[in-house]
Amino acid sequence: MNTKNIMIVGVGGQGTLLTSRILGGLTISAGYDVKLSEVHGMAQRGGSVVTFVRYGEKVYEPIVEEGKADVLIAFEKLEALRYAHFLKEGGAIVVNDQQIDPMPVVIGAEKYPQNILEELSKNYRLFKVDAITEAKKLGNSKVFNVIVLGIAAQHMEFSKEEWISVIENTVPAKTIDINKKAFELGYNIK
């Protein structure tokens, strides 16, 4: 199998590291070689963050090159737009329909781009969700990222059972139930 390239992008503090832990656990339990690359430190303070996940028979570099991503998971719209060019032709982009203004927008120096989702859908296979609203309905806005992951899971080769089992082994014991619900919700969004 060719190496698969997944990217998770978002705003520092949105929980990209949990998502990458789940993905990492999934790929090794399936017996693949895997490398993940994360961002720690200063960028985690509200900056633009990107996590790369690569798995296959033998993985060398830990980062995904531009034009090579099979799936791009974006927890925020502007970040989806920023990294969309990493997708390969026919790649899937899953976007959480949330707007977090970066500081240049907050202070009025720049404008937040309009119609991001419409623009992205012109060039890519786009799947969108208002995951914060959905997560609030489940009772905890923090599980929004697992909802997004559930949608992304539809575009990867692992079975639902494999996903659920890794989630059970990865998230804190107290939150297993709500995370499983969040995953199911995302997995069933068409």
Place this chain on the structure above:
Amino acid sequence: MSEKVLMLGNEAFARGAYEAGCKVSAAYPGTPSTEISENIVKYNEIYSEWSPNEKVAMEVAIGASIIGVRALASMKHVGLNVAADPLFTASYIGVNGGLVAIVADDPGLYSSQNEQDTRAVARAAKIPVLEPSDSAEAKEFVRFAFDLSEKYDTPVIVRSTTRLSHSQGLVELNDRQDIEDKPYVRNAAKNVMMPGNAKGRHLVVESRELALMEDGCDFPINTVEYKARNIGFITSGIPYQYVKEAFPDASVLKLGIVNPLPRKLIEEFASKVDTLYVIEELDPIIEEQVKSWGIDAIGKDILTVQGEYSTNMLIRAIKGEKISLTTPAQVPNRPPVLCPGCPHRSVYTVLKRLKIRAAGDIGCYTLGAVAPLAVVDTTICMGASISSLHGMEKAKGKDYIKDWVAVIGDGTFLHTGINSLINMVYNKGTGTVLILDNSTTGMTGHQDHASTGKTLMGEATYSVDLEKLCKAVGVEHVRVVNAFDSKKLEKTIKEAVALDEIAVIIAQAPCALLDKSPASLQNSIDQDICKKCGLCMKPGCPAITKMENGDIVINDTMCDGCCLCVDQCRFDAIKSIKLS
């Protein structure tokens, strides 16, 4: 076969130290090295500590080595500068128990003030450097480094980079080696570095370098892959991975030891390939040496000394291929920002109101340099805020710095700021120092330090009282203020800068991320009262947004309830709601 687990590079470094029988580890946190200690502490067999700075950490490790046990110090690249003094002389002393320093460089400047190359420092110190290229090697190379250290009687540096430290890969676990302590025998000629003894040791260091250059050719951590002979690559570390992706059919010499260079191995490889490339991030350390031996090689003439490399970059530079890629969308940058509820924002808002400039330091509060706050004028290195403010005063007189303060965090103050404060007292400075005391080492992810009352290993301990410490070194005017009490803070700062004597203001409030419980208050803007004046947005809180229609709203999932915006509003339009 033993178990394979997915490990962060830094986690694998820690595992390597554990398996190598390391017994003592000391470090000061710094991205991208911090998680090494955070993982070492999980092994009960190793004593581990956060030291106040890297010099102290290195000396703790040196002491442990001299007495006969395997010891580790870990730090980021700029931390090695702080630790350089003991390290350069430890090179002469050598070791008893193995002594390894893991030093993490930051190509691409993800979280640093410069992009220096540790290999250059190691060359100057004449210390061997090993460079792993993934998590599995991170573990194995640390084990090898301890053996090498004892065999060649030298401290050994294992060099990492951000990409290695913060990438995960599969690692095969082994058991911990049972390493007996070496007996300690007094040996002044080796361990007391006064001039007469150091002369003798310098000779030992030089012959050690020659021996390593020779023996290094046979080290198993170097690998040679001969494939097509028309082009060959000499590389090491993470760039090896890009070479393999970009040129799967080329010959590759992957160096595990990058100082001193295994000359014969390199010469042999160079003789067997037509065109030789040297692929290394940052400085041309390998390339310049290889060229100095009369070997033709291509490197920095087509590749950069800045930032990280990538597979695409190598393909473009070496194959000259145009890779047709989708043009990235032109979108606003998203630089890191102070978090909602950050006490630094409150302090900076007061400084901005008073039109006071700040000589800054290293920590989250460096972010006060950017708009909309923009009150930090300088940032150099750990502890430099206080001493550089003192230099300004001595250059231009005390009246010149009446609209200046030094700002420094609690961890950074204890790192090296305290020396600068002693200097300011001793040399009769009159500057104002603001210690932003958020009870933790914030930027690197909440590590304890000497004034948090807890050790790395989780034990309760004496907590340095910053107020008493400042008074003890001779500062009479010390004030402690709640960082969110902006009225009192404003009065205190005005009073301090007007004084013709040194003043310290300790602005206290815990880091907003330290308290993991949900916010107890939430603020929202009453649109009927709001005049849309934007005053509440002046402090640059990321939870506050101006909508297309001009309404200003507070994002309820981000608001931390610090109420700085409530303070700013002149129309009482922002209401606090108590959350159960």
